Amino acid sequence: MSTSFSLLSKRLQQGIIDRLGWKSLRAVQEDSIPEILAGKNVIIQAATAGGKTEAAFFPILSTIFEEGLLPLSVIYISPIRALLNNQEYRLKKLGSLIGVDAFKWHGEVSYGDKKHFKLNPEHIMATTPESLEVLLMNRDKLYNNLFENIRFVVIDEVHYFAGSDRGIQLMSIIERIQQYSKFDIQRIGLSATIGNPNELLDWMQGSSKRKQSLIQPDANTKRKTKLFIRYLDEWSEDELYERVLPIIKNKKSLFFADSRSLAEKIANTMHEIGLNSRLHHSSISKLYREQTEHLLQKENEIMVACTSTMELGIDVGDLDLILQYNAPNTVSSFLQRLGRTGRREGKVAHYEFITVNKEALLKSIALVELARRKWVESVHFPFHSYHVLIQQVFSSVKENNGASQHQLLQLLKYRFNFSAIQEKEFIQFLDELVSNDCLELVDGTYFLSDKLDEQFSRRNYMDICSVFETTKEFIVKYQNRDIGTLDPWFVNIYYKETEPFVFILNGLVWKAVEIDFNRFIIHVKEAEKGAIPIWLGSGQKVSFEIAQQILKILSGYENYPYLDQNAKNKLKEYRTDFQYFGMKPGNIVIEEEPKGYTIYTFAGDVINYTIATFLKEYTGTEIKSDYQKINIKIKDYPYNNLESNIEKVKNMATRESLEILKKFVGDIKLAKFQKYLPKFAEEQYLVEQLFDTKKMKEYLCNVEIDWRLL
Template structure:
């Protein structure tokens, strides 16, 4: 296909009035879109993005998975690069995981090559020699992570002022994955510091497939420029409105897709179903723990299913081999955690299978979007629930999805530990910084602005920061706590738990939890890793390594829990709706229908459409709030402060219930409840282990670290909503 001369001439003209947006792209970019890619037209998102990005606006681009978001961002920015004669490193492309960067590098480098420019990759797995070459001759587009940017800013081997002085724009892929946790605050702080180095605002473009509050996400991404810079949400393929209420009835017909919910009862049975169905197809199976991935992978291989694995504790080489082999194969299965949720290309998928259920609709939409990309196919997902609780959770999730509801992306509250990290990182970056000038480094962005003075005062008093002649610099306590490996501890906002690296001969397999190597056992010590069983032959505790050899079976997999925050109120209330006989708008197998009937029979007295239920049986009582974990923690803290004899002091609430004290009376309970209704909900008390596990907590007063975690456990509005509802007391004789 050859571009018509008239079309190419039009591409030289600036965009105006009702002109086709395509004509505003640089003519070389336009030429290659038509002649190199062979595209006859741009997608709606790609058309709609051209004008705002060429005019320098910030933007959040929303489209389903595989909706062309990368091109929607790259084509206008590369056009601006060429038209504006940007030189040096001018565009950053940030991703939450290294695997996604690896996957995108060749694609983006191809597009930059059209205009004689270059893209390159920088993260922890890139060889030191390649990184040194990039410093000598920077690429025009750098693909990296926020953690790698922080490492560059604090490194004495990187002239960050020279490297980033030409920076003009940043693309944040899977922006919702950053915004919903502390990495988002870290990212925003780094972008403000980069803007100071460049001496100009940096255009910010976020890419996402699934958000319930896109305007708020855009405002968040703009950082200090939210009130002064133009910005837009571009979403021609999606309804860009904020999320609906989780109690809305929703559309009468379900969203498009072939979704089926089955109940199988165990991982072994899930393997049996997967090995029996969809033969000849390429299947991607999502599990929500590494342990499940390993168990299912071993069970599938035992049934002679061609199986590949991918999760974060497998070595990079092991993951790459699995993903490359899966991309090229047919009639096979890859079993993965959410590492393959974020858009990594694993070839042309036929089917997605979900073991149990993710905790958010947004996550499900990402996974569903991996299918249905070929003409004539539809998006599909088969849920295989391995327990009744998982079945109820899956049904509740699909009920929310059927209503068209998606969670809002909400940044974590009070990131004061990251304020401490940023103050220390800025001292490292600058060498010294004025004791009155430091707030300007973040351009007034809260909470990194002057409101951080009490944290700085603590850092000075505790020796993390020293001062001389009005200049601040790194102190001995910062060296002691974070100085290992050239302050690499300061470059990431998350904590990586200690793990042992496993070797089979010279080949690295991945990492395991140290508990597997220290637990008492009289049997040979066997591990399950990369979908195979291994027997431990030697443990090198000083270097955290262990050596293994293959065995037929008997391996165990284990990793830390990661501190799950439990289920949301929206999802838990949807689960209650399922118990109240609402079915999700999907296909239910006979096994699922039967299991749901059993669940409803078991929980039928524990639900009320109007409110909550107290179940008092055999001297034990539970308050079935169906409020979600954070709401129940807040309710528990609120009632405990008012009455110490109402709640079980040893019990932690679940997503669905709060344990009352044995033998608590109806009158005592209602007196405490009435007092709670008249009071302000109280913050939960965090566990001391959680405080110690908060990254950078060593650089905060203990009471501040406690406050950070308490605010993140609290759900005051949800607790108040539950307290306003009527309560039905269910006695033994009822």
């Protein structure tokens, strides 16, 4: 074994050799062990199933053993319960190498087991941010010392957290736990590839005084990749039987879709053409999800239609093939999904895009080309995250049975996402929460108002612990066993008293026998044909980089060897039409029309929406935008006025732009706790979420405008 291996405790070395049967360490483990043993906060960035968990836990376990650390000493945090359940056995096995154990804490674990753990904690606790929040809020004197020995926090899929409200909440929770620990908690993040890993390290650092280290082992350049983009004229049984079934047959594969509805559609159609297919998404019951995970590990010929629940590192064994319906939303997702196949020595990583429309074909090519250039998205970090700060205020007040202004001001310290909020703004924030009957101030101590205290009472206290909105869904039962859940919106739209209510769930067709609208339960029996269910969700934005790459593809002549013949023919059609249009990278084309103007930018959804909002202010008319263009409906508007307005947008001062954008955030609702925000805080939060003035100005200053007037 290596030098890094020799740094580990003798007992752990013996366990790795004798019980795990390892003969060598992977590069990511070689690089991580000395840095973690040196006490540094680290980001370990490597492909899915690349050995990141062992890279983190080998040096952690060695430290626990060598220093005789007392429990609870490690908190492992996962974004989803499915991954938590999957990792529990792994953490227990690793812990057993030095004689320590792991405990899984989340909502499905019994009260008795949790109480026993509080009294007799293990060394490792695996949990989610929401469960940690519950633990903090429900501390009592008996368990006050639970966090005093915390030495390590391991955040799995840290890139996923960093780009979300849950990540902002998590960083604040870790700082609150830090108050109780006698150690400077060492922070270890396990990440997929992102564009700004050093900024991710800073985000994770918080109040820690430890040095930082970024672990990025060299990619496995020996791994071969087989990649195709296919184009189907239609999604039909005939097309799939002829062109997709031969690819999947006799293989173990995942078929990704970017919505639950599409995953249901895929599983049902594949089942109809005789394929052994299963389904995995968040509205399938836990029983069937775990059954599917077990089958993936055991069987060699199976296809699972899935959403991003299968992107986040759940161990399903070695896969032969990844398929993608249309295109994922980011290069990061594409690379993470690609990393799920071809993991074994000598195996080929095999990825197939199955596209069914123009946008999907162009986006798929764009993702592949950006990945080939080694480009991947950076995580966006907002700094005015009032919508999570307010949740942390409510939670802290409840945790401490009241809190002083000084105590609440600590919530701003060392929180990356609150760093632009000044102390005087926070005091104004608290004052307005009192005025708006969210908080009460009694003798210098803040309490929840009677209204909110009742709202977040014992029965509903979980509502204050999560920053995402949860809608009560209908539970579907067959022979009194849970199949999954349906969105109430879908049930209300499709259910008619005079007609059979037939739908697809878990890839199979069901007919409602009885619907209990009071208890949100639907009892079903098997049926033959039904509607694909719809779950409401937010659409994904196309980034500036992907939009610009699509423009480059349409305006260029490069051949892409990974396209099938159908896709090549379609791309040729699209290019012929577009090249007569004559737009190229570095240009904006503005076409005058009888009822206004269309501005073609290919600048992405956010930049175009930002430009459109400013032009709406200056023209006083309705303007719509998407990732390619901006449509202005205004008759008899001189082009030189529009030209002047674009110059204004390009050169306006930051304060002026902020005041304009605040006018247009209106009643847009993006976050669960947004409804409690004072107006000034809500405006700052929304402007930061919806617009990007900095990138917009950079773009406008580096393009030439091609005017095409009537």
